[in-house]
Amino acid sequence: MDVSKACESRFSCRKYSREDVGNGLIEQCLECARLAPSALNKQPWKFYVTRGELKAQIAKQTQLFGANAFTDEAPVLVAVTVKPRLADKMADKIKHQDFSSIDLGIAVQSFCLKAAELGLGTCIIGWVNAKNVDKILGTSLGEKTKLVISLGYPACEQPPKRRKSTEEIAVYLS
Numbered sequence: 001m002d003v004s005k006a007c008e009s010r011f012s013c014r015k016y017s018r019e020d021v022g023n024g025l026i027e028q029c030l031e032c033a034r035l036a037p038s039a040l041n042k043q044p045w046k047f048y049v050t051r052g053e054l055k056a057q058i059a060k061q062t063q064l065f066g067a068n069a070f071t072d073e074a075p076v077l078v079a080v081t082v083k084p085r086l087a088d089k090m091a092d093k094i095k096h097q098d099f100s101s102i103d104l105g106i107a108v109q110s111f112c113l114k115a116a117e118l119g120l121g122t123c124i125i126g127w128v129n130a131k132n133v134d135k136i137l138g139t140s141l142g143e144k145t146k147l148v149i150s151l152g153y154p155a156c157e158q159p160p161k162r163r164k165s166t167e168e169i170a171v172y173l174s
């Protein structure tokens, strides 16, 4: 699948079949995430692939105020953490940029595009009680959950894309 096709076919999948996803497929998605660029090549991310009871506990942490009920159905939830170094945090303060979150977003998109190529559904979930997920995962000091990715075989059709036009988002200056 070429890049354009992957970008077109990835969508936020919120209905999954119960069928598990083999680790071989997940490893292919992780490999694409691993190759993602990051500021100063710090690669501040970690991907926790969860199933079963642990996954069920994390699903609950994505369901604040009744949101994201579909995470109960998804056979796999991947919690993504970052652990910025102190020097990075100081640099971020000076530059008013949060590079580790930018890094993580890029890696997560690479993961999701590869999943789309493999016929898997994903949804990037930011509505998460991150502190509780950290506790469930037992993350190390300074390591924080930022996003959760639901993963599984889609049990729904891709809805039409609703996007701004290129004219609205691009400015050509000369």
Ligand SMILES: Cc1cc2nc3c(=O)[nH]c(=O)nc-3n(C[C@H](O)[C@H](O)[C@H](O)COP(=O)(O)O)c2cc1C
Residues within 6 Å of the ligand: 010, 011, 012, 013, 014, 068, 123, 124, 125, 126, 127, 128, 161
């Ligand atoms: C950082 C981020 C957080 C998101 N959080 C959620 C979420 O908590 N629940 C959800 O159902 N979708 C979530 N989404 C998915 C967006 O709603 C979705 O990407 C957007 O509506 C565009 O639809 P598409 O992904 O199907 O193209 C999130 C997406 C991003 C990038």
